[in-house]
Amino acid sequence: MYDILRKYIDRVTSAVITDEEFVYIEQAFDVRKVKRKQFLLHEGSVCRYMSFIASGAMRQYSIDNSGNEHITTLALEGWWISDRGSFYNVTPSRYNIDAVEDSTLLVANLERINLLKEQSLTFLKMAHILDQNHSIAAQKRIEASVSYSAEEKYNYLVQAHPEFFNRFPQSMLASYLGLTPETMSRVRKQVLSR
Amino acid sequence: MYDILRKYIDRVTSAVITDEEFVYIEQAFDVRKVKRKQFLLHEGSVCRYMSFIASGAMRQYSIDNSGNEHITTLALEGWWISDRGSFYNVTPSRYNIDAVEDSTLLVANLERINLLKEQSLTFLKMAHILDQNHSIAAQKRIEASVSYSAEEKYNYLVQAHPEFFNRFPQSMLASYLGLTPETMSRVRKQVLSR
DNA sequence: AAATGCAGTTGATCCAGATCAATTGATTTA
DNA sequence: TAAATCAATTGATCTGGATCAACTGCATTT
Numbered sequence: 001m002y003d004i005l006r007k008y009i010d011r012v013t014s015a016v017i018t019d020e021e022f023v024y025i026e027q028a029f030d031v032r033k034v035k036r037k038q039f040l041l042h043e044g045s046v047c048r049y050m051s052f053i054a055s056g057a058m059r060q061y062s063i064d065n066s067g068n069e070h071i072t073t074l075a076l077e078g079w080w081i082s083d084r085g086s087f088y089n090v091t092p093s094r095y096n097i098d099a100v101e102d103s104t105l106l107v108a109n110l111e112r113i114n115l116l117k118e119q120s121l122t123f124l125k126m127a128h129i130l131d132q133n134h135s136i137a138a139q140k141r142i143e144a145s146v147s148y149s150a151e152e153k154y155n156y157l158v159q160a161h162p163e164f165f166n167r168f169p170q171s172m173l174a175s176y177l178g179l180t181p182e183t184m185s186r187v188r189k190q191v192l193s194r
Numbered sequence: 195m196y197d198i199l200r201k202y203i204d205r206v207t208s209a210v211i212t213d214e215e216f217v218y219i220e221q222a223f224d225v226r227k228v229k230r231k232q233f234l235l236h237e238g239s240v241c242r243y244m245s246f247i248a249s250g251a252m253r254q255y256s257i258d259n260s261g262n263e264h265i266t267t268l269a270l271e272g273w274w275i276s277d278r279g280s281f282y283n284v285t286p287s288r289y290n291i292d293a294v295e296d297s298t299l300l301v302a303n304l305e306r307i308n309l310l311k312e313q314s315l316t317f318l319k320m321a322h323i324l325d326q327n328h329s330i331a332a333q334k335r336i337e338a339s340v341s342y343s344a345e346e347k348y349n350y351l352v353q354a355h356p357e358f359f360n361r362f363p364q365s366m367l368a369s370y371l372g373l374t375p376e377t378m379s380r381v382r383k384q385v386l387s388r
Numbered sequence: 389a390a391a392t393g394c395a396g397t398t399g400a401t402c403c404a405g406a407t408c409a410a411t412t413g414a415t416t417t418a
Numbered sequence: 419t420a421a422a423t424c425a426a427t428t429g430a431t432c433t434g435g436a437t438c439a440a441c442t443g444c445a446t447t448t
Contacts, residue, residue, distance in 0.1 A: 149404080149405095150405065182407080182408095183404090186405090
């Protein structure tokens with residue numbers, strides 16, 4: 001169960017973590033299973049966990065003033081999911097996180113994460129790289145959302161995350177791209193016909 | 195000159211850095227002055243520096259397929275500016291960075307930054323917090339760009355960064371919000387008349 | 389002080405994508 | 419296995435914000 005996390009850490013830090021160091025990490029995280037449609041975080045409450053997805057699929061979304069859902073994150077096994085802002089600043093979240101498939105998570109609360117960063121330099125580095133990657137990815141999404149047309153957004157997703165198409169319903173992909181399901185359907189038809 | 199950086203580090207790490215440790219930081223950064231309209235980074239080249247703005251105002255923007263400018267970042271003294279993706283992965287950037295006002299920067303290249311992270315744990319922590327904050331802010335901008343109307347975007351900027359209105363021309367603020375200058379002007383008129 | 393050129397405003401028109409609505413097919417639940 | 423959701427498609431219509439265009443200061447240059 002913890003293997004996939006260990007491999008993840010080795011990969012992103014470009015190193016091989018020692019058994020002694022990994023013990024700290026193993027101790028910090030609890031295994032938690034969530035069923036499809038079960039919530040990990042509700043809007044208005046504080047995001048208490050940093051979660052590593054060992055298996056399954058999760059999504060994070062907000063609801064705007066007009067009641068429309070906007071998916072901000074789609075995540076599969078081997079990815080992290082958490083509302084960083086809420087988690088680190090211990091403030092109420094504006095997001096919901098729920099399971100798109102039955103999933104197994106490795107979860108740790110803020111105290112454990114902070115302790116772990118003191119105990120394991122490798123983990124600190126991993127957390128740092130994780131945030132770097134997250135902020136780089138966020139930058140790209142901002143750019144995509146302001147400068148791409150619906151069709152360009154669709155094409156971007158096809159090449160950036162082709163695996164999403166087998167794991168998430170098309171309407172969720174639409175929301176993730178900032179499109180309506182109808183527009184997504186039309187764009188898809190358009191693109192496939194070429 | 196380095197004072198503002200020192201205060202910044204103290205503030206974000208909630209600690210007071212020692213003189214010995216700060217020596218490393220001082221040594222890593224060079225002072226660089228840029229004139230208004232001068233470029234720090236051109237699209238297509240690698241972003242070689244992580245820059246702390248000691249004084250002045252900078253912007254980062256990309257140019258889309260239709261030739262339109264999209265400002266992704268506006269930054270004032272006490273902020274960092276850099277294309278993280280290009281900087282850390284040493285890949286060509288799709289962004290331009292130039293000075294909106296004559297500015298004084300403290301710049302360090304990747305080698306120096308990496309060395310500094312080994313030498314100074316405080317700096318490593320700062321870099322980590324910096325990336326955290328950046329990714330939290332990026333998350334908010336993504337949300338704003340997909341779920342806010344033009345007027346809501348304008349109001350968001352007024353409350354989030356009122357200081358921008360005295361430092362950047364309105365057309366740049368429009369681009370930063372993903373609006374045209376004409377729409378920005380109309381929204382402004384609309385909002386002020388209430 | 390004339391000339392040039394931006395930044396901002398205002399008006400008229402246009403369009404990409406949203407919204408509303410109906411239909412079909414697939415999946416979940418009872 | 420029937421009923422009830424839900425996902426996806428397709429068509430018709432609408433609209434927020436973009437685009438195009440003309441005009442008005444300011445500010446910079448000569």
